[in-house]
Amino acid sequence: MFKRVIISLVILIVIIYSITFVVPAGKYAVLTQFGKPVRIIKAPGLYFKLPFFLQTVNYLDAKIDVFTTQPIQLLLGDKNPVILSCFICWKIDNPLLFLQSLSTRVTAEQKISDMINSYLGSTLGDYSIENIINTLPENLKLEQIESTILTNANTKSKQEYGIEIVSVGIRRILYPSIVAESVYLRMRAEREKEARKFRAEGQQEAERIRAEADKEVSRIISEAYKEAEIIKGQGDKEAFKTYASVYAQEPEFFEFLKSLDTYQEILKNKSTLILSTRSELFKYLSDYKQK
Amino acid sequence: MSHTSYKAASMALFLNIILTVLKYGAYILSGSLAILAETLHSFSDIVTSVGVLISIRLRKKDKPAKESRLKDPECIISLLIGLLLFFIALNIFIQVVKYGSVKIDYPVEAGILFIIFSFGNYVVHRFELTIGLEESSPGLMSDGMHAKADMTSSLLTGFSLILYAAGLNIDRFVALLIGIFIFFYAIETLVSTTLYIFKKDTKQFFQYKTREIIAYLSDKNTYLNLLGTIDKIFHIDIESSRYYRWFIYFVKYVIPAMIIISYLSTSVYVVDISSEAIIERLGKPLSFEKPVGPGLHFKLPFPFDKVMKIQTKRISIVDVGNIPDKDAYALLWTVKHGTDEPFISGDNNYFYPYVTIHYTIKNVYDYYYLHRNNAKLIDMIAHNVFTEIFSEKSFYDIVTGFRNELSSYASACLQEKLDKIKSGLNVVSVNIKDIHPPISIGDSFEKVIASMQEKETFINEAYAYKNSSLPQSQSTAYRDIKKAESYVIDKTNRSTGDTRRFSEQIQGYRMNRPVIQKVIFLSSIKDYVRDNRKIIVDPDAGVPQIWLDFLKVNKDKINP
Numbered sequence: 001m002f003k004r005v006i007i008s009l010v011i012l013i014v015i016i017y018s019i020t021f022v023v024p025a026g027k028y029a030v031l032t033q034f035g036k037p038v039r040i041i042k043a044p045g046l047y048f049k050l051p052f053f054l055q056t057v058n059y060l061d062a063k064i065d066v067f068t069t070q071p072i073q074l075l076l077g078d079k080n081p082v083i084l085s086c087f088i089c090w091k092i093d094n095p096l097l098f099l100q101s102l103s104t105r106v107t108a109e110q111k112i113s114d115m116i117n118s119y120l121g122s123t124l125g126d127y128s129i130e131n132i133i134n135t136l137p138e139n140l141k142l143e144q145i146e147s148t149i150l151t152n153a154n155t156k157s158k159q160e161y162g163i164e165i166v167s168v169g170i171r172r173i174l175y176p177s178i179v180a181e182s183v184y185l186r187m188r189a190e191r192e193k194e195a196r197k198f199r200a201e202g203q204q205e206a207e208r209i210r211a212e213a214d215k216e217v218s219r220i221i222s223e224a225y226k227e228a229e230i231i232k233g234q235g236d237k238e239a240f241k242t243y244a245s246v247y248a249q250e251p252e253f254f255e256f257l258k259s260l261d262t263y264q265e266i267l268k269n270k271s272t273l274i275l276s277t278r279s280e281l282f283k284y285l286s287d288y289k290q291k
Numbered sequence: 292m293s294h295t296s297y298k299a300a301s302m303a304l305f306l307n308i309i310l311t312v313l314k315y316g317a318y319i320l321s322g323s324l325a326i327l328a329e330t331l332h333s334f335s336d337i338v339t340s341v342g343v344l345i346s347i348r349l350r351k352k353d354k355p356a357k358e359s360r361l362k363d364p365e366c367i368i369s370l371l372i373g374l375l376l377f378f379i380a381l382n383i384f385i386q387v388v389k390y391g392s393v394k395i396d397y398p399v400e401a402g403i404l405f406i407i408f409s410f411g412n413y414v415v416h417r418f419e420l421t422i423g424l425e426e427s428s429p430g431l432m433s434d435g436m437h438a439k440a441d442m443t444s445s446l447l448t449g450f451s452l453i454l455y456a457a458g459l460n461i462d463r464f465v466a467l468l469i470g471i472f473i474f475f476y477a478i479e480t481l482v483s484t485t486l487y488i489f490k491k492d493t494k495q496f497f498q499y500k501t502r503e504i505i506a507y508l509s510d511k512n513t514y515l516n517l518l519g520t521i522d523k524i525f526h527i528d529i530e531s532s533r534y535y536r537w538f539i540y541f542v543k544y545v546i547p548a549m550i551i552i553s554y555l556s557t558s559v560y561v562v563d564i565s566s567e568a569i570i571e572r573l574g575k576p577l578s579f580e581k582p583v584g585p586g587l588h589f590k591l592p593f594p595f596d597k598v599m600k601i602q603t604k605r606i607s608i609v610d611v612g613n614i615p616d617k618d619a620y621a622l623l624w625t626v627k628h629g630t631d632e633p634f635i636s637g638d639n640n641y642f643y644p645y646v647t648i649h650y651t652i653k654n655v656y657d658y659y660y661l662h663r664n665n666a667k668l669i670d671m672i673a674h675n676v677f678t679e680i681f682s683e684k685s686f687y688d689i690v691t692g693f694r695n696e697l698s699s700y701a702s703a704c705l706q707e708k709l710d711k712i713k714s715g716l717n718v719v720s721v722n723i724k725d726i727h728p729p730i731s732i733g734d735s736f737e738k739v740i741a742s743m744q745e746k747e748t749f750i751n752e753a754y755a756y757k758n759s760s761l762p763q764s765q766s767t768a769y770r771d772i773k774k775a776e777s778y779v780i781d782k783t784n785r786s787t788g789d790t791r792r793f794s795e796q797i798q799g800y801r802m803n804r805p806v807i808q809k810v811i812f813l814s815s816i817k818d819y820v821r822d823n824r825k826i827i828v829d830p831d832a833g834v835p836q837i838w839l840d841f842l843k844v845n846k847d848k849i850n851p
């Protein structure tokens with residue numbers, strides 16, 4: 001009895017399993033009967049089908065997927081080469097068409113990648129490097145390029161592959177290696193130019209500061225000299241006044257004393273004197289000799 | 292006898308290696324999960340056979356009857372085989388859950404191959420079991436049981452592959468069944484070996500099937516015996532207890548109750564503190580607006596409701612540009628310290644940004660139902676955002692002035708794009724860890740910075756000169772003025788002194804002018820000429836010799 005119940009239960013489960021299927025949210029299902037599509041289900045829920053191999057359920061993901069295209073070297077309208085890679089967000093729009101034309105997501109991504117790279121090449125021919133890389137935002141056209149590629153690619157992908165391309169964006173921009181080397185050399189030269197400019201500016205500024213300092217020093221010293229000389233002159237004037245007021249009383253005596261002072265100065269430093277015996281100083285010496 | 296067992300085990304090992312290699316080849320060709328499970332199973336066979344071989348080698352020829360079977364290497368190997376089977380079964384369960392449905396290539400060819408393999412497994416099973424019983428070798432017998440498990444699973448795999456070709460995909464189901472079978476054999480091997488060790492009866496070996504083990508556990512006599520043993524050891528009269536009677540009455544319901552409870556437990560779930568959950572009833576979400584928050588919750592049991600727990604509050608990270616090496620000593624411009632992904636600035640300079648973005652999930656429905664790979668999505672969009680931002684800024688703006696704004700600006704742009712595509716993600720922060728120029732020209736940038744320092748040095752040195760020369764000149768000026776002032780004082784005092792003295796002298800001079808003048812002259816002149824060389828010439832004595840001998844007279848002056 002127990003065995004019968006178990007076997008019946010197993011058979012019941014197998015039958016229910018074979019005639020029902022669940023389409024979860026975020027999935028599409030295409031029901032095929034010996035390869036022929038009989039139903040496309042986009043809404044989630046429990047559904048019924050013919051048992052076992054009579055009808056097969058093909059599940060497809062309805063979610064948005066994202067992938068990166070292979071980096072591709074392209075020539076812009078101004079003959080500048082760039083390497084670009086894009087990211088693409090896409091989802092299945094028509095499950096049956098997708099299943100028939102592409103079948104798997106890997107194949108789908110290959111096809112989309114081919115298509116996007118093709119549109120990228122044709123679109124970028126209308127733009128220059130100034131529209132891709134520029135410090136003036138009004139000249140940049142990246143969003144316009146992305147929008148053009150999206151519009152062009154979407155029309156074809158919906159009709160031919162059952163795919164909706166939700167978003168296209170440029171992931172990376174690079175120069176080819178030989179151009180990159182030139183960029184490096186230019187960057188190095190620019191840095192050298194900047195370095196020299198800074199040094200020269202430093203020297204120029206330093207010279208200016210020194211020159212101003214020297215000028216200021218000269219001014220201070222000369223002004224001090226001027227002031228000192230004036231002070232000295234005033235001192236001299238006062239002294240001369242004093243001398244003049246007193247020495248005028250006895251000019252002859254003053255002259256005599258000053259002459260003596262002058263002699264004193266002249267006869268310094270062991271100078272040799274040649275004196276005549278006939279001089280006033282040796283007058284008495286001469287007299288004695290005569291006696 | 293041992294020699295026969297050894298040969299049988301060697302043969303089984305050889306067959307198992309061939310079968311495993313063939314099955315692995317079939318898995319590579321077809322990609323079937325059932326074949327993968329079966330290959331893992333066969334791999335465990337090889338390990339088992341090696342174990343049996345070792346145990347027979349170690350077996351003592353004259354084994355004392357009373358020796359404990361716990362020390363018998365075959366029993367230990369047998370227990371290890373049981374454990375290995377248990378873990379293989381566990382691994383298969385994980386594989387089934389992890390992979391989901393897969394596409395199978397060459398299903399018919401693989402199916403026929405596996406039906407042939409099952410016949411080979413049956414031969415190994417009979418061969419090992421017969422010799423194992425004859426030789427009383429528990430290792431060989433457990434290996435034989437293992438081969439039987441192989442046979443069953445190979446047969447199941449073969450039929451599942453043929454059914455797949457006919458349109459019925461039961462690949463995962465069969466893989467699960469193989470896992471369950473292996474699990475049962477693991478239990479049987481472990482229980483039988485344990486009983487063999489304690490009951491010491493070779494005939495009882497492997498007589499316990501899974502259903503018998505379950506029945507044994509459900510039998511109240513099992514517990515009566517257990518309690519009797521406890522009574523004997525601890526002298527406790529449990530049998531008279533009221534609780535004991537209740538336990539004996541309900542024990543037969545224990546196993547069914549456990550099965551029911553296990554099933555009902557699928558309707559209980561817990562959402563942890565950092566997560567939110569979505570409930571799908573037969574594939575349809577119960578709500579598209581309000582996810583289930585943290586706590587204990589209930590749902591319909593399997594297979595009606597399915598719960599998806601998503602860690603919405605946990606911060607995830609995505610790196611844009613470059614990732615620094617973990618063992619990098621310091622992030623220097625002249626030393627490579629991370630990956631090598633350059634960006635181009637608006638002024639055509641290459642540089643290497645290191646950006647880490649922190650994000651959480653703000654809308655679990657958009658996150659789960661609208662996008663397949665959200666981590667990749669934010670990575671792509673973040674790269675796009677930074678490429679666009681960098682392409683319109685000069686390098687020095689990016690590394691200096693704009694750097695403060697860069698984080699908030701990039702964060703806003705990234706959030707806008709993520710919202711536009713309904714990613715369900717929330718950008719918490721954009722962290723600019725490092726931005727450096729190409730390593731090969733890093734020194735040029737450092738030279739610029741060094742030259743800026745040199746510029747400052749030149750200017751500072753000039754200021755130092757100015758700062759020292761101005762006070763010096765001011766002090767010189769001060770000194771000069773003070774000298775002049777002292778000159779004036781000197782002059783004034785001297786003139787006053789001189790004139791006062793002169794006034795006094797006049798008064799004496801006026802008394803007798805010639806005499807005083809003579810006195811002053813003579814007293815002064817002797818002092819003035821005291822130290823001078825003096826030559827006195829008498830004009831009356833003719834031409835003085837001195838003119839002829841001038842050099843001789845003045846030799847001390849000419850040659851001092």
